[in-house]
Amino acid sequence: MSTTEKMGFQTEVSQLLHLVTHSLYSNKEIFLRELISNASDAIDKLKFVALSDNNLYENDSDLKIQIRFDETANTLTISDNGIGMNRQELIDNLGTIAKSGTKAFFEQLSGDAGKDSELIGQFGVGFYSAFIVADKVTVNTRKAGESEAHQWVSDGHSDFEISTSDKASRGTDIVLHLKSSETQFTNRWQLQQIITKYSDHISVPVELWQDAIAEEKDEDGNITVAAQAGKFEQINRAKALWLRNKSDISDEEYQTFYKHISHDFQDAATWTHNKVEGKLEYTSLLFVPQKAPFDLFQRDSKRGLKLFVQRVFIMDDAEQFLPHYLRFIKGVIDSNDLPLNVSREILQDGAVTQSLRKACTKRALDMMGRLAEDNEKYANFWQEFGNTLKEGIGEDFANRENLFKLLRFASTQDETGNPTTALADYVARMPEKQEKIYYLIADSQTAAKHSPHLEIFAKNGIEVLLMWEPIDEWMMGQLHEFEGKPFEAINQTDISGELFQTESDETDDSDSDKDQYQTLIENIKTTLGDHVVDVRISKRLTKTPTCVVLESGALSNQMQRIMKAAGQAVPKQRYIFEINTDHPLIQQLSTVSESQFADWVTVLFDQALLAENGNLDDAATFISKMNGLLLAGE
Template identity: 50%
Template sequence: MTVEVKKETLGFQTEVKHLLHLMIHSLYSNKEIFLRELISNGSDAVDKLRFEALSNDKLYDGDSDLKIRIAFDKDQRTITITDNGIGMTRAEVQEHIGTIAKSGTKQFFEALTGEQAKDSELIGQFGVGFYSAFIVADKVTLTTRKAGSDKSEGARWESAGEGDYTLETVEKAQRGTEIVLHLKEGEDEFLDSYRIRSVVRKFSDHIALPIVMDKEVMPSYEDDSEENADDTEKSDAKPVAQIEEETINSASALWTKARQDISEEDYASFYKHVSHDYQEPLTHVHSKVEGTNEYTLLLYVPTRAPFDMWDREAKHGVKLYIRKVFITDDAEQLMPRYLRFIKGIIDTNSLPLNVSREILQQSKQISNIKSGAVKKVLGMLESLAKNDPEKYATFWSQFGAVIKEGPIEDHSNKDRVSKLLRFASTHANTDKQEVALEDYVGRMKEGQEKIYYVTGETFSAAKNSPHLEIFRKKGIEVLLLSDRIDEWLVSHLDEFDGKHLESVAKGNLDLGSLADEEDQKNQEEVNKDFESVLKQIKDVLGDKVSEVKLSHRLTESPACLVADVYGMSLNMERIMKEAGQMMGGMGMGKKPIFEINPSHPLVARMKTEQDDSRFADLTHILFDQAILSEGGQLDDPAAFVHKLNGLLQGLLH
């Protein structure tokens, strides 16, 4: 077949240019990771071939001896990494190497600081991958052919890591991918057999695939043999070195070893392989389950959240193996979404190798494995929270908002997940989410029967909510919830340890035995005194509110808005509107209750105000202030400013 040579020069995606510049200038102190990354990519390619070949063994094309080969040429100053895995088509090369097709790219570049040390960590979070080759190379040539395609359908990609790259169709006899690195000046340390072997053993020893290099073996002659004594031709001959292929890694799956035979360095190295992360993992769990449903799991918690954590299309980080053969990394069946940050592998002996993805989705065995894996992860997090609070605080700062999805998504583990939750509160008076529900219950006042909380768009909005005033006065702790997920969380987590969770901004405030009887009697008398004022305020506001009443919760602010006990909070309504949901007012169409503080001077002034126009202006000002204090937006800010200015001008006369 005639090869159609089609060569074109293409420009890198802007983000690739930026990343390449950072790779070259920020990771110079970690040069050797390029070999780890390229070997890891080759291993993934072989895993994919194994899986595809389960249903089509013709893909092996007579070559089922799967391996990764490393070679170097001192004269040409090149390193070559070759795999006989799945390979790529020309279109796939352009898609995967010419662009960064990874969600979170924008956030990644926004997070960059320009400081090499910090940016180095960020690059590690993002995943260095193929581009790490340019740390040591000033030109990279990649030649590849997809398994099952004709030898004329190979593709060659080449670039100096600057503004563009070339891509052409070439003939390639073997499937798989060959990457040739043309080393920069000063990188000759990697043109050494011992150096390459040491890097492979350091970073890639655990890969369950042979990594091979050529080794010279010198032949030996038996010079003391009588029959060879007169054989001058042989004795004068110079021995010629023989080349043998040597496997330079242990080539055994790490997770199959006993835990006592695996060092922490081994665990960390394997994590970096499966996650493509640059940093050490925060913690891990390694467990083997025996019985009718036999499987091994090795699961990790990263130190930092990935940039695509909030992308619902992103694949999960857990890979499924069956008897050490990779099956899929689209493993939503293995880990619920609220644990989507977990990385690692699950290897089972209980499923047939030719299982399809459709069967996986319906498999009771997979369901049982998922249930067991979730319990192991929750146990790992419980242990971390109990034995290393500092590490758990690091975990929560990165993944707390995701864990809060747990009580919503995983009803069977609701109680266990609830104990892992952390919140800010008026007790800590800081935006750090470090208060466990168990801590809160342990500090509850005598006679307190409920766990109180307030939600806000930001921590400051929640902390300064007027609804907290009576609670501060009485020294009652209130949880301050400002993550977006919190509104959904409290709608599903209605009680903990027998204590009902209650919003301080909904319904009639009931402090139970914590209420002051004398205050209640005084409030009843004040209610009668303000009946006409309440009616007049309701007439002014009309259908903006469902009711106007005196507040039992305000001690400093003049007014606040309160949602119906079964309604939607103002914060939740705002979130829904931002998501494109049209709301008919606070609380799913239910208008808010407007509460006023009779002890506040502005409210007291309204009682004696004779000018109806001034009364109306003051009413609207207090109402708009209540909206603003909840973090809401005014329908007519200009009108609010005009009325406020009119009130202030009146004070000047």
């Protein structure tokens, strides 16, 4: 006797179902693509499990997906004879969202239907799209190798019911009880168009029910219906797209396949399809998405390519074939050189795996190199994945030269402030006397653009690369030179040399200038005490009265923040304090009273810290001193 148990959805599922049932997907027919894709995955998983248990099914020709519709009952059924599910798997897969990053996923939801639908597609919960068109869904399933079948029923609201069922064969039947407004999905022509559009590449037959009417004539020659019969007709080509000849595949077919494997709702930005024969035989099809997934930087997010061995599906997220910094790449790899029983442990250190990883990495970087030839498309790519590529500078020494070509930076040469400058472009624009590549890392784009450290460079027409992302400090620690030109941070160096000299500089008596302000410098040192390493006359400032400079090799402010966030002890930062003796405020310092001198110096020093760091440890004291000086009328 069957016992029915009612269970509640996980909170996140309830939220998701609410979004779905309020027409989250802008294109309703997507639900069929998602359900066929899930059925295909179930068959792939059966093939993989059968590698160690050949009693699960007889041969590949038996595997298929079948779709039946009933206009009278207004139902649509999608059936597969894949791996199936047991009771616990029904609960886990259809009642909860077990994938990591669930909380982050919901934090990303904006209320914009189009944007939110893209997130859900990336999240891989396409089963729930059935509730776009159905007011009730019934799932009958039996796991391969097990005798007991189960049924799952829900109206997509707060709960679902589980009971045993009488399904006689392995696999899953999903019955959609369509809403009264969705009768178009019981139209054979409509269903055939959707299958052809979205699922032609599915590697097993997708069959659609075809009604057939048997007719006969009576004695008077009148036609009568003797019987009604029907059959399933295969709609798709049922050949893995990556195994077909590239010249026979349209861009639309590539894009449809990309959406199938990525659960993305947007087209891919670009792709590369390669078949290699010889010492190493494999086929790879790699895609670059247009948008980064919301969980791109989560450590426990699953990433990798779909792995096939001799056309047999092995695993979904084989991360061994691309380095971590290329984790946004989607695609498949089909190898003839790996064993069918390959495991993740074997993949980790295998010679074949390493060869395939090297080849796939080169293919991916070449693909992005071609994308970089289109400035507009590459600007969009860099906005989404630039920070991820930067990780490769320290991870992938073998491909550093190719990565250098892909890096993009904001520059003082470009008024838009966008990171569009390649290192090769910077070097090509360098004056003949310039020997270094100058850069500045700040806390924000605005802070970088308005940094006082840029003043002498602007005066002399010297280009500076601008950075503000947290990863930039780490990346530049790995970069030493490009095309023989060393990198130099302009806030960690003593600006000097012929490059910055002007005619007035050559006639200046620098020693005399230093002597003139020596007393002032000593008094400033005494006032600031151990907050500074040194006080000196600046050669970099032209408009600003003061700035702070890090000693060469000292920890940057960004690196200190990273270390603090990681719970590491950070030594107190001490700066070189530079003064611009041409600025009226510095000239006036020599005339202020002794009682106000300390406040003047402290305020000027704090201003410099504020410009450099974007914040002060003791903002209240700074404000108090500033107000005091303003009231004094100095």
